[in-house]
Amino acid sequence: MSRRVSALIKASHPEPAVAVTAVTALLAWGVGHRPIGILLVAATVAATQLAVGWTNDWLDAGRDRQAGRTDKPIPAGAVSRSSVGAAGLAAAAATPLLASTTGPAATLCISAALLSALAYNWPLKSTAVSVLPYAVSFGALPAFIVLALPGAPAPPGWLVAAAALLGAGAHFANVLPDLADDARTGVHGLPHRLGATGSQFAAAGLLFAATVTLVLGPPGPPSWAGLVAVAGTAVILPAGWYAARRAARRGGRPDGVFRAVMLVAVIDVLLLVAAGPVA
Known part of the structure; x- marks a missing residue:
């Protein structure tokens, strides 16, 4: 794996991305999804996590440099800010495409969750309602998983x-x-x-x-x-x-x-x- 690819992965905040995706797969299994459903739901949520992580590092690049965060890839010069931003945009665009395989209601739900999470990155992170995107996006996660079941049952x-x-x-x-x-x-x-x-x-x-x-x-x-x-x-x-x-x-x-x-x-x-x- 090249140094640039490794840095790009690190900029995605891989630990929470993997954790949320794994929990999604377990929850999808728990509510009754078949293997293909688990795979599609987990892939969609993985795309949202990558989009949020990359967008976060792209937006925070200036603050991270100011704080001397050389442990982060962009301030350390391991990957360019534009590359991280482009990766975040690609992951965000992939989310509704992947979700479309799970039905319109589920697609709308996970798209709303992604928009909420991106709104935390900017502009809500530094406001008195910074907790709101967390509540909305986390609440939408099991709703998406249930809506992705055959027949789109109400969560x-x-x-x-x-x-x-x-x-x-x-x-x-x-x-x-x-x-x-x-x-x-x-x-x-x-x-x-x-x-x-x-x-x-x-x-x-x-x-x-x-x-x-x-x-x-x-x-x-x-x-x-x-x-x-x-x-x-x-x-x-x-x-x-x-x-x-x-x-x-x-x-x-x-x-x-x-x-x-x-x-x-x-x-x-x-x-x-x-x-x-x-x-």
């Missing part, structure tokens, strides 16, 4: 609501480690306005709400596994806050809340996948 409201809460919580958790660096380079989204403590509470509250929705939302009584997940979440989040406070007192990196939130996010994803067929 359950509890599934969409839980995913939206998970996405909103992920926004606050994702920004927590970089609040100071972002503020220095002119990013003033909702987490920056709330500050570290406010963002920690927001992330924890939203993810706890997502867990409860995933457990109580489906018809019928909650499962034992779901109740254990709610109880575990109620313990994990305060434990993370306590660990962060101790680390801060000792002069260490107070990332306990971030780690706790990520663990709860994993629990929520597993609950999403375990939701089972919806049609």
Whole structure:
């Protein structure tokens, strides 16, 4: 693999792209898609992730240079800004083309999710409504997967609501480690306005709400596994806050809340996948 191609892959933010695509495939399997359906749904979502990642690095190139982010491909000179921008445009154009194989309702849904995510990159990233694109795009993801089923069944409201809460919580958790660096380079989204403590509470509250929705939302009584997940979440989040406070007192990196939130996010994803067929 050439150095340029490797740099282009790195500029796509491959870790979250792979993670979201893998969760999509698992959720597609969980709701009852056949193998070809899983492949088409996952390929469409992979295109959205590439479009968002490349567009993000293309837009942030100036800020990244200002912040000395030589760990990122464009400021490091490993790939040109124009190449990353062109790749993002190509991935964005591929999204509706791939989605068209899953039906018009699903195509409209995933296109809206992509537009919402791109709107976060610009202009909403530095506004008080920076959390909105996360809620919309994450909520649209399971809706797209369900609408892509034969007959385009309506996605359950509890599934969409839980995913939206998970996405909103992920926004606050994702920004927590970089609040100071972002503020220095002119990013003033909702987490920056709330500050570290406010963002920690927001992330924890939203993810706890997502867990409860995933457990109580489906018809019928909650499962034992779901109740254990709610109880575990109620313990994990305060434990993370306590660990962060101790680390801060000792002069260490107070990332306990971030780690706790990520663990709860994993629990929520597993609950999403375990939701089972919806049609």
